[in-house]
Amino acid sequence: MTIPETAAGRSARLIALVALAAVAQAAAVENSPRPGGIVLIDAGPVGEDKPAVSFDGDPALLFKQGERWTAAIGIPLSAEPGEVVVMLDDAAVAIDIQPHGYAEQRLTIKNREYVTPNQQQLDRIGRERVIIDNAIDNWRDAELDAIALEAPVSGRRSSSFGLRRFYNDQPRSPHSGMDIAAVEGTPVLAPRAGIVTAVGDFYFNGNTVIVDHGQGLVTMYCHLSAIDVAFGDTVDTGERLGAVGATGRVTGPHLHFGVYLGGNAVDPAILLDE
Ligand SMILES: [Zn+2]
Structure with missing residues (x-):
């Protein structure tokens, strides 16, 4: 036997889905290229050799997002706005650091x-x-x-x-x-x-x-x-x-x-x- 779905039931389910989407979105870490921010860079597919990513000569953090590697780099609070270079294997990736007015x-x-x-x-x-x-x-x-x-x-x-x-x-x-x-x-x-x-x-x-x-x-x-x-x-x-x-x-x-x-x-x- 199928129970006919009421309009109220449908809208409750819809609200639950919308709430779920909001949670998923809030949990995602956002790229924030600013002093005191975190730069996220797509570093290639998982499965091949782990990429070598570095900033200022130091290795960058690498984590898996789905089937891709993401590199995460902490930008110093003292950094001046403008271009910084991240090394991704042998390639130089230019990142534009945005100004940010701290109070x-x-x-x-x-x-x-x-x-x-x-x-x-x-x-x-x-x-x-x-x-x-x-x-x-x-x-x-x-x-x-x-x-x-x-x-x-x-x-x-x-x-x-x-x-x-x-x-x-x-x-x-x-x-x-x-x-x-x-x-x-x-x-x-x-x-x-x-x-x-x-x-x-x-x-x-x-x-x-x-x-x-x-x-x-x-x-x-x-x-x-x-x-x-x-x-x-x-x-x-x-x-x-x-x-x-x-x-x-x-x-x-x-x-x-x-x-x-x-x-x-x-x-x-x-x-x-x-
Ligand atoms: Zn404090």
């Missing part, structure tokens, strides 16, 4: 030790910088079928990546990540599988975890109230890394979420669903 932010920090650290604090900051830089700029071979990330916490996301910041009128490096507002203690979850390559209580970043996802894709979690992983741990997507807090140089509890590709900070929003 300016002026903050007053009451705790002056976070604005003008003393020599002892500067020494500590220098030692921590080496640990962080080594974890951020690291190549580890891994097979990747995608580079999209799950949200590490749900919460209001600031679009503050790339903000040019001034603390008490002193210029500081631009904001290298995304701040996600969440109450203290909210679990922070791994946005994809990886290996923990740094944990520590750092001067500016507070309690911090860094996860290496392979091929130069690295994520960083700062200002945590708790750390639930150890150096060298393997984590799966959704596994708890720690909890949101307000440690380090902060004005209130939030997660600072950093994403690095080839050692360059890129806008996390590019890899997250809407």
Whole structure:
């Protein structure tokens, strides 16, 4: 027996299909050739020899999209608009980096030790910088079928990546990540599988975890109230890394979420669903 479909049933099914299409579209990572963006290049069919793609002499991340290889290259926030060259096997591929106006932010920090650290604090900051830089700029071979990330916490996301910041009128490096507002203690979850390559209580970043996802894709979690992983741990997507807090140089509890590709900070929003 066939049940006649009602108009309401048909439109519900239609809405479900439209919603599915919207999700599929949101999950796709978009080419974003701008400072702090990710350049995606079609690098040929899967099945033949894996292509050799490099930028600035460093290998590019390669992942499979259907039957094609896609190369993903992180463009430094400091890059000038204009042409950059990516090497695809022996061919030079010119990519036009588009200008992008990042906003300016002026903050007053009451705790002056976070604005003008003393020599002892500067020494500590220098030692921590080496640990962080080594974890951020690291190549580890891994097979990747995608580079999209799950949200590490749900919460209001600031679009503050790339903000040019001034603390008490002193210029500081631009904001290298995304701040996600969440109450203290909210679990922070791994946005994809990886290996923990740094944990520590750092001067500016507070309690911090860094996860290496392979091929130069690295994520960083700062200002945590708790750390639930150890150096060298393997984590799966959704596994708890720690909890949101307000440690380090902060004005209130939030997660600072950093994403690095080839050692360059890129806008996390590019890899997250809407
Ligand atoms: Zn931040």
